[in-house]
Amino acid sequence: MTEDRLIELIEAWGADPSAFPEAERAGAKALLAAQPERFAHALGEARALDAAFACMPDIVPSPALTEALITSAPKPKAAAGGFRLPKFAPWAPASGFAALAAGLFMGVMMAPVASASSYTDEVETVLEQALGYDLAALTEELVQ
Amino acid sequence: MLADRSEAEDVTQETFLRAWKALPGWEPRAKFSTWLHRVALNLCYDRLRKRKESLPGDLPDHADTRLAPHDALDQVQRVTAIEVAIGALPERQSAALTLCALQGHSQAEAAEILEVSVEALESLLARARRTLRAQLLEGRTSS
Numbered sequence: 001m002t003e004d005r006l007i008e009l010i011e012a013w014g015a016d017p018s019a020f021p022e023a024e025r026a027g028a029k030a031l032l033a034a035q036p037e038r039f040a041h042a043l044g045e046a047r048a049l050d051a052a053f054a055c056m057p058d059i060v061p062s063p064a065l066t067e068a069l070i071t072s073a074p075k076p077k078a079a080a081g082g083f084r085l086p087k088f089a090p091w092a093p094a095s096g097f098a099a100l101a102a103g104l105f106m107g108v109m110m111a112p113v114a115s116a117s118s119y120t121d122e123v124e125t126v127l128e129q130a131l132g133y134d135l136a137a138l139t140e141e142l143v144q
Numbered sequence: 145m146l147a148d149r150s151e152a153e154d155v156t157q158e159t160f161l162r163a164w165k166a167l168p169g170w171e172p173r174a175k176f177s178t179w180l181h182r183v184a185l186n187l188c189y190d191r192l193r194k195r196k197e198s199l200p201g202d203l204p205d206h207a208d209t210r211l212a213p214h215d216a217l218d219q220v221q222r223v224t225a226i227e228v229a230i231g232a233l234p235e236r237q238s239a240a241l242t243l244c245a246l247q248g249h250s251q252a253e254a255a256e257i258l259e260v261s262v263e264a265l266e267s268l269l270a271r272a273r274r275t276l277r278a279q280l281l282e283g284r285t286s287s
Binding site for chain 2: 008011012013014019021045046048049050052053055056057059061062065068069072073074
């Protein structure tokens, strides 16, 4: 890790080293610890921007939008034959669907969410339930 | 990305309508949420381009988007300044920043949604943040 590279990382990913690419994280942390004053200015500017982003309010989709999305969703239908591909399950997991709609809506509106990974996990779960099969498991089956 | 609730709702609905149509023939080549974000992103790009086409030719050089000092901070003004500054970025920079800095997507997820490498994503983010730093923080220490 060079000083120039660390400056590039801070300018692109912000002041928190946990946001840096994983392969460079340890080297960046070590250099930051060794020469804190060298990077103080870049970190200060990055923190100011990070703080500005963090102050953006959460945006909640309206009940009307959520209702419209649920209404527009395909209705459950019977699976054909023995093959268990697209077999729509009822949209029982309302919280998951809300996360799906809210996460996408917030992205469109440009507002932060606390945890994108938990959101995307929940999205996958909802979609798996909608499709009626586990996407990852199906992929493995097809490969075999 | 759109900074307009009504338009965002329209795009969200259109995205889901496309998802519902695609579901019966869906093949799990990528995460569905990634595909969904790509659809939403492309719809946002379309809207942003239409906005540009319909805008009058003579616009102010740029609005004053500097953030007020924290002790005099008005939250609404602050949020508006950030929205305006991000909205003025080139669309791919705006999208990269929205996915990573605002939505908290991982580098891999954001790069996949944008269909670029992580290195290209980093370049987009660096340019976006450089512009925002100049617009939002410039003069802050002297005010």
